[in-house]
Amino acid sequence: xxxxxxxxxxxxxxxxxxxxxxxxxxxxxxxxxxxQAGGKAWFGLLGFALTAIICPVLAVIAIARFDDLPHLAGKxxxxxxxxxTILAFLSIGPCxxxxxxxxxxxxxxxxxxxKTPTLALRIIYSLIFFGISYLLCVHPESLxxxxxxxxxxxxxxxxxxxxxxxxxxxxxxxxxxxxxxADHQVLQGFLDGYQTMDTIAxxxxxxxxALNIIHMGIKDKKEVVSGTMKAGIIAGILLFVVxxxxxxxxxxxxxxxxxxTNGANVLTNIVGSLLGNKGIILLGVIYVLAxxxxxxxxxxxxxxxxxxxxxxxxxxxxxxxxVSSFAMSIVGLDQILKISVPILNAIYPVAMVLVLLGxxxxxxxxxxxxxxxxxxLTGIVSVIYALSSAGIRIPYVTGLILSIPPTADLCWLIPAxxxxxxxxxxxxGRLGDSCSLSADREAS
Numbered sequence: 001x002x003x004x005x006x007x008x009x010x011x012x013x014x015x016x017x018x019x020x021x022x023x024x025x026x027x028x029x030x031x032x033x034x035x036q037a038g039g040k041a042w043f044g045l046l047g048f049a050l051t052a053i054i055c056p057v058l059a060v061i062a063i064a065r066f067d068d069l070p071h072l073a074g075k076x077x078x079x080x081x082x083x084x085t086i087l088a089f090l091s092i093g094p095c096x097x098x099x100x101x102x103x104x105x106x107x108x109x110x111x112x113x114x115k116t117p118t119l120a121l122r123i124i125y126s127l128i129f130f131g132i133s134y135l136l137c138v139h140p141e142s143l144x145x146x147x148x149x150x151x152x153x154x155x156x157x158x159x160x161x162x163x164x165x166x167x168x169x170x171x172x173x174x175x176x177x178x179x180x181x182a183d184h185q186v187l188q189g190f191l192d193g194y195q196t197m198d199t200i201a202x203x204x205x206x207x208x209x210a211l212n213i214i215h216m217g218i219k220d221k222k223e224v225v226s227g228t229m230k231a232g233i234i235a236g237i238l239l240f241v242v243x244x245x246x247x248x249x250x251x252x253x254x255x256x257x258x259x260x261t262n263g264a265n266v267l268t269n270i271v272g273s274l275l276g277n278k279g280i281i282l283l284g285v286i287y288v289l290a291x292x293x294x295x296x297x298x299x300x301x302x303x304x305x306x307x308x309x310x311x312x313x314x315x316x317x318x319x320x321x322x323v324s325s326f327a328m329s330i331v332g333l334d335q336i337l338k339i340s341v342p343i344l345n346a347i348y349p350v351a352m353v354l355v356l357l358g359x360x361x362x363x364x365x366x367x368x369x370x371x372x373x374x375x376x377l378t379g380i381v382s383v384i385y386a387l388s389s390a391g392i393r394i395p396y397v398t399g400l401i402l403s404i405p406p407t408a409d410l411c412w413l414i415p416a417x418x419x420x421x422x423x424x425x426x427x428x429g430r431l432g433d434s435c436s437l438s439a440d441r442e443a444s
Contacts, residue, residue, distance in 0.1 A: 003217050005227045012148035013212060013227065014234025019152035020143075020205050020297030021056065021235060022242070023097070024104035025196040027159075027290050028263030030243045033192060034250025035266045037185050038175035041251050044189035045244060051193025053239050055352055056202040060232030062358030063206030064225045069305075072203070072358050075371040084350065085305070091343050092200045093302035094321045099328035101291035101298075102129050106329075108264055109284035122330060129288075130326045133295045137318050140208055140300040141215035147293050148212075155289045156238065158282065162271060163245035169274055170252045191409050194348045199355060201294075202232070204301040211304075299325075346386035349412040353378045357420075369426045374419030381412040 005013075030048070037044040066072040069088065073081035091097070106125050111117050136146055180188050206228060213227045253260070253270035260266045271279035303317035310317075353374055357364065364370050384394065384401045385408070393399075404411040 003219070004223055005213065005216065005218060005230075009216055010227060010230050011234060012144050013209060013231040014238065015152040015156070016144045016148035016212065017060070017205060017209055017231050017235035018238040019147045019155060019293035020208070021196075021198050021201060021239060021294065022155065022290050023196075023294030024101050024287070024291050026052070026198070026239070026243075027246070027267075027287065028104070029192050029195055030246035030263070031250035031253065031266040032260070032263035033181065033189060034247035035253055035260055035263075036179040036250075037177050037181040037189075038251060038254060040177050040181070040185045041247050043185040044181055044192075045247050047186035047189030047191075048193045048243065049189075049240060051190050051348075051352070052196045052198055053193075053236050053243070055193075055355055056198040056239075057232045057236035058359060059199050059202030059351070059355045060206055060209070060235070061229050062355050063203060064210070064228040064232075065361050066358060068207055069203045072354060075357070075364075075368075076354070076375040077372050080372075080375065084347075084354075087347060088200050088203055088351065089302050089305050091347060092197055092204055093298050094325045094328065096343060097197055097201070098295050098298050098302075098321070098325040099331070101295045102126050102325065102329035103331075104264075105129065105288045105291035108287035112268070112280050112284070119330070126326050126329045129292065129295075130322050130329075133292060133299055134318060134322045136292075136296045137299045137303070137322075138315065140304060140314075141211045143208065143296065143300065144212045144216070147296065151289055151293050155286065155293065156242070158286050158289070159242055160245060162267075162282065162286070163249050165274060166249045166252050166270055170255060170270070172252065173255045175251070175254045187407065187409070194344050197344065197348075199351050200347060201298065203351060203355070204305070205297055207304055208297065208301050295325075342386045342390040345389050346383050349382040349416070350375060350379050353412075353416045367424050367426075370420055370423035373423040373426075374416050377415035377419040378412050381415045385409075385411055 029052075030045070033044045033048060034041045062072055063069060066075075069085050070081050073084045076084075102125075106117075106122060106129075110121065110125055114121065136143075177183075177185060180192075209228050209231050210224050213224050213231075218224055218227060249270060250263070250266050253266045256273050257269040260269055267283055268280065271283050273279075275282065299318055299321055302321055303314050306312070306317045307314040312320075357371055357374060381401055381404070384398055387394070388398050388402060401411055402408040404414055406413065
């Protein structure tokens, strides 16, 4: 008799995925969105939800349909699949997101209580943080037991407690939008959603979720795919609830203090005003839990992938990535954030187009040029835009690319759409050999 996941198991896997998603960026950006957008915060949340909730959920679904990221990316070309997959895992893993989580949790859990944080203190904290992360990563198939049953529910409960407390204690006042959200709230929310990195993370987390479902005794592939999709939807719902709650906290914080330069300041101001030092300690615990659960998910997914393409074991890759991430985290949050924006600007649009096309697997089988052309045009434009954001401009070319409507931030939309249309009408066999499509079909 075919074994299926019961409702409790699906919910636990969904909470596991949510806790893997919910890291430092997820905690910082919604409160700051609410703080800046004021009375128009829900418009900002709409844009934020597109890139920070809907796209990640669709990414989980796409990975479930294609088995893994290399097979999905392989529809755009064999070489592209190798390069993009490695870049995605490294950027979301030891080169950026993992050390960022350690650095952010240090800034929020330690710095508020120390007058002059030293390098030695940062090193000690990072050793403890990554030591715990490593222990939780040893058995990736059992993450549901730790993240789904314990750490995830605790994190959810603490955040909702903070949100409800703020809503009860502080009266709502509709403030005018300021800062980046003064105009075009939906667009700014859309762009801020990039910073969560969750669409790229979702491309990496799919295999770990499937592994946990298989560990529950589910052997049928269709049931594993179905369970992974349902877990993605549950995680998306939880993300929206928490984002909405944290956004509302940000809105309310505007009546307490106007002195905030990021989401961490927003939360510190409002929770500190209500609970004093106890509130700051509570926030520190929330940050550590959020960053720890995401770090564990990222370490597991990165190690799983690189173990699959090399002769090194999963455990050795975990050790390597843990040590390298520890070293990166010592650099500090400011330096890590400096390099994050250009990298995300280059990768995120490509990931979004890949995820979108992945929803139409059967429809695009007769149009094999859609994937490579859409990805090629998106990639060229997004890389040029990323170089521009890093201060590197190509004469004539950069200005031309950034002038593509609707805005410079979304200059990749029209090229992506053009690639889809051209790929759709182009005869399947004309460029097949030059793009090595036959090899890609076998790979996928």
